Every structure is written in structure tokens, then in C-alpha cells.
Amino acid sequence: MAAPKATVWELAPHTRAKHAILKRYLQAWMVILSQAKFPEILYIDGFAGPGEYDKGDPGSPVIALQTALDYRPPLTAKIHFLFVEKDKERSAHLKSLVDKMTLPANFAVIIEGGETFEAAFGKHLPAYQRNGRLIPTFAFIDPFGWSGVPFSIVQQIMRQRSCEVFVNFMYDEINRFIGHPDQVSNFNEFFGTTAWEACKALTNPRERNRFLHDLYIKQMHEAAGIKYVRSFKMSNDKDVTDYFLFYGTNELLGLKKMKEAMWRVDESGEFRFSDATDPHQAVLFGNEPNAEQLKRNLLGQFKGKKAKVGEIEDFVVVHTAFRETHYKKVLKNMETATAEIAIDWAPEGRKRGQYGSKDIVISFKP
Numbered sequence: 001m002a003a004p005k006a007t008v009w010e011l012a013p014h015t016r017a018k019h020a021i022l023k024r025y026l027q028a029w030m031v032i033l034s035q036a037k038f039p040e041i042l043y044i045d046g047f048a049g050p051g052e053y054d055k056g057d058p059g060s061p062v063i064a065l066q067t068a069l070d071y072r073p074p075l076t077a078k079i080h081f082l083f084v085e086k087d088k089e090r091s092a093h094l095k096s097l098v099d100k101m102t103l104p105a106n107f108a109v110i111i112e113g114g115e116t117f118e119a120a121f122g123k124h125l126p127a128y129q130r131n132g133r134l135i136p137t138f139a140f141i142d143p144f145g146w147s148g149v150p151f152s153i154v155q156q157i158m159r160q161r162s163c164e165v166f167v168n169f170m171y172d173e174i175n176r177f178i179g180h181p182d183q184v185s186n187f188n189e190f191f192g193t194t195a196w197e198a199c200k201a202l203t204n205p206r207e208r209n210r211f212l213h214d215l216y217i218k219q220m221h222e223a224a225g226i227k228y229v230r231s232f233k234m235s236n237d238k239d240v241t242d243y244f245l246f247y248g249t250n251e252l253l254g255l256k257k258m259k260e261a262m263w264r265v266d267e268s269g270e271f272r273f274s275d276a277t278d279p280h281q282a283v284l285f286g287n288e289p290n291a292e293q294l295k296r297n298l299l300g301q302f303k304g305k306k307a308k309v310g311e312i313e314d315f316v317v318v319h320t321a322f323r324e325t326h327y328k329k330v331l332k333n334m335e336t337a338t339a340e341i342a343i344d345w346a347p348e349g350r351k352r353g354q355y356g357s358k359d360i361v362i363s364f365k366p
């Protein structure tokens, strides 16, 4: 998919799905941060676009503003929005849309037009720091390609408490240009390492795909020190990877909310959207959760062992594609139908098939 040249362009079905995820997640993010009573929060849209598509659908910066406006009761924290768009016509278009919106006094919007994300981030960072720390931030990094997305910015953001990144990794474009001699320094910057060079020797497309995906995850964990990382894959109807979305957070609650947003995506038939973190466990979203697959995940981890319900839930949320709302049905079946688990301890009065207390101890048969 070549990058469009026009100021506004057509909204692809998978972009609509990406926007639905962003909106649902931002709704949850705003709840979490306002309940935590942070006085200021920051939404960064590093590759903001023009704010709308050719048929009038909103772009990501307008979605973020509208989500914050619709929040009830109204948000009282100061919300900073930093929208960066290198193309001056696109940024002017975005500005004209934002100017038409009636925004409350606690919304502070900066539109950096004609600037790169990297330059604008460096320029504004000091203004978003309090006592040397960045205020709680959600950074959406949504480029057309790979240049201008230095991994050092991901590291800088994620070094701070309560900050999160959501990166669109344009796999298709990256894969096509990764051997190009002019792009070496851009790829070094993008991955934050020269290790991507090893992919040039891989001729099998699947191996190459996995290598680049896994390298970015590794960098997020190891070079940026992010505790929870998940990746999601958007494929076209021929099952070719279009892009990955990488989400990084240090908060378990954030991870739960992002997975919730992912599971609720509606597929149009023109794309397939799946959890891609584990190559052997690709789980499609938009479908009923696959109970057999979740059971295999549970047995892989707990077979022959004892575990509290709380531990099982953490495992499901952190290490599988599934949600905290999915696993109890599977446990119930394993207890009441197949007898693959037994209850070692439970509070008085617990009924079979119920796992309300996180302290219930479950014994998985060997």
C-alpha cells in the first residue's frame, strides 16, 4: 500500500478498525487516569494526519479529542494533546477542524505542523515534565513507514511512570525496503539496534516476518524496559501481514483494557485481526474465544501443578491472547465435565464451577 499523496485520503476498512480500537482504549485510559486523580495527562499523536478522511470520517486526533469531550462526568484533569503532522497542508486541515470544535478550558491542544515527530517531541518535552518526569502519557505512533520513528523516543517515554505507547509497525513497507542501502541508518534508528540486518539473510517470508516482529518486541522489553508488550496483526484477506500494532505498558490494568478493545473489533471480511505475540498461538479477534486453545494454554502452564485463581488470571492476561473474562468458562468445563482439575481449597459455601475468589486453589491433574 503506497502512502497517499493527497491532503486527505480514503479510509481503508482496517484503518476504521484501528480507530475503533483506539477510541475504545482511550475511553478506558481516560477512566483509569481520572480515577487515579492525575492532575494532568498527555495524548501524543506523533503522525496525526489531516484529522479526517475523504468521506468525512474522523482521523485519530479528532477521535481522541471527541472521546475526551464525550467523557461523563466531564474530565477535570488538564488534558494536553500534542498533534504532530509534518505535511503543512494536512496540519492546516487538522487545525481548521480543531478550530471548529468547542473545547473546554482544561483541554490544551498543540498542533505542530510542518515539524517531524522527533523534532516536536524534543521541543515540547520539557513543557510536559513535572519535577523532571513526563506526565502520564499515551503516545500513538502511526507513521506510513519507518523513518522518523526513532526507537529512542519509545525508550524516553517508557522510562516514565504511567506512560504507554501504541506503535503502528508498517510491516509490509518495512519488509520491502529493509535491504535498501540508503535506509540503513533509518532502520538502525527505528529498531534501536543493528540486529535487524540479520533478516536480510532470511529468504522464507514467514521467518522474516517473525524475525522483524520478534526483534521489535525484544527491543520493547529489553531496550525500553517495558513490562507488558502485546502485538496485534492486521492481515489482508489473503492472510498477508499489512501491519502490526505494538502496545507497551507497565500497568496490568492498561493491558486488560487494550485486550478488551482488541477483542471487540468488528471484522469486515476485508481484513483479519489477530493477536500475534506468540507465533504458535495466533488468536483471531472478532470471533468467539477459542476455548480449546485457551485450555491448551492453561495446561501448558499448569498441568500437574497447583495454582490460585488469581495466578491463573494473571497468566491468562499477561501471557495469552485471551482476556480475564474468558478463562472461568474453561475452568468450569475442566472441573465439572472433564475432571481435569480439582479444588484444593475454596471459601465456605463455594459452588462447583464458580471461581469468584482469587484465593481458590486449583490442582491441575498431571
Ligand SMILES: C[S@@+](CC[C@H](N)C(=O)[O-])C[C@H]1O[C@@H](n2cnc3c(N)ncnc32)[C@H](O)[C@@H]1O
Pocket: 045, 046, 047, 048, 049, 050, 051, 058, 059, 060, 061, 084, 085, 086, 087, 090, 115, 116, 117, 118, 142, 143, 144, 147, 148
Ligand atoms: C498513517 S498517516 C496518520 C493517520 C492518522 N494517525 C489517523 O489515524 O488518522 C501518517 C501521517 O504522518 C505524516 N508524517 C510523515 N512523516 C512524518 C514525521 N516524520 N513526523 C510527523 N508526521 C509525519 C504524514 O504526512 C501522514 O499524514
